[in-house]
Amino acid sequence: MNLGALVSETRNPQTMDLDALPTPELVKRFNEQDTLVAEAVKATLPEVARAVDAAAAALQSGGRIIYMGAGTSGRLGVLDASECPPTFGVPHGLVVGLIAGGPGALLKAVEGAEDSQQAGRRRSCRAKSARRGSGGGACGVRSYSLCDWRSTLCAAVWLYHRCRLL
Numbered sequence: 001m002n003l004g005a006l007v008s009e010t011r012n013p014q015t016m017d018l019d020a021l022p023t024p025e026l027v028k029r030f031n032e033q034d035t036l037v038a039e040a041v042k043a044t045l046p047e048v049a050r051a052v053d054a055a056a057a058a059l060q061s062g063g064r065i066i067y068m069g070a071g072t073s074g075r076l077g078v079l080d081a082s083e084c085p086p087t088f089g090v091p092h093g094l095v096v097g098l099i100a101g102g103p104g105a106l107l108k109a110v111e112g113a114e115d116s117q118q119a120g121r122r123r124s125c126r127a128k129s130a131r132r133g134s135g136g137g138a139c140g141v142r143s144y145s146l147c148d149w150r151s152t153l154c155a156a157v158w159l160y161h162r163c164r165l166l
Helices: 023-042 045-060 071-088 117-129 143-150
Strands: 065-069 095-099
Touching: 023 045, 045 065, 065 071, 071 095
Parallel strands: 065 095
Antiparallel strands: none
16 A cells, blocks of 8 residues: 555545535535445445454454544544443443544644554554454554554554545
């Protein structure tokens, strides 16, 4: 994978004029963009199925799921992880959310935190040390998340939510 070719932090040319649109056109544009997400997910269903199978295998063998992400993606991972105990009755800590920049990044952006592979490796290793990890799989491309699938020091399955699929 050529990480240098990935688009990050760029504007969507189809939404450059949102501030000038009348409200009906604005919400129509939002809806049109939302349909693109569903199509992008549909195009990756085999990969999603493999990630789900890997996560299930990790859980069945005593591992846990660790979401790692930056910015909005990290916040969504933390949010999803925090909802697993009340929604599914699983123990706290079975699904963990880690955000680049640490807990403070949940409330305030920590610019550049997503580019630190070392920070991602440290935080994921600490999170994994409390319970045996199993398997390995990753979806996503930010350095903070990517670092761990390059590392052999810690093993677990983690899923990285990406808001910007296109």
